[in-house]
Amino acid sequence: DTGVSQDPRHKITKRGQNVTFRCDPISEHNRLYWYRQTLGQGPEFLTYFQNEAQLEKSRLLSDRFSAERPKGSFSTLEIQRTEQGDSAMYLCASSLGSGPGDEQFFGPGTRLTVL
């Protein structure tokens, strides 16, 4: 399978703990995006990378959130001192380019539950 993969698929944690998620994009894709989706809502943009450079961050991404994409390959999203409001599905997507018609391919997501 050469699609976007995410790990873990599910994470349950206690409030105040740190969590880290991993995303492996499609191998030749330059762009990598992180979105968050809560129940009954559409995905909301968090941040994106062009190769290893993080080029934009949403205001949703508080200072407890940090994302990296070392060497322009896989990416990690870390949430420090988790809060119950962080419970959501975290989606990763990748695209080959940044043109208006470039399709973003989504991974299956990591469902985070903060108790």
Add this chain to the structure above:
Amino acid sequence: GNSVTQMEGPVTLSEEAFLTINCTYTATGYPSLFWYVQYPGEGLQLLLKATKADDKGSNKGFEATYRKETTSFHLEKGSVQVSDSAVYFCALFTGGGNKLTFGTGTQLKVEL
């Protein structure tokens, strides 16, 4: 800022019925428009897209036409099947925004 408004669900139809899911948008510049579908237990998949005004995107019997004058991108299918049951998301992308902006999604249930 950019925004997408979709009709609320759930939408329940009988098999072979005609489907319309309304989508309107607000955007700066000239967005590309997309419909994504999320089947139960699966990730988001691109269903169809249109990159400029009057373009029609189509796939799997679904169609949507980019109407700049009404800022709309309504999804239609002439005859739905039970297997079309899913959540459908309308989205837009602008180069300046560098990200997809999604609507809230519309759940479709198709019954025999």
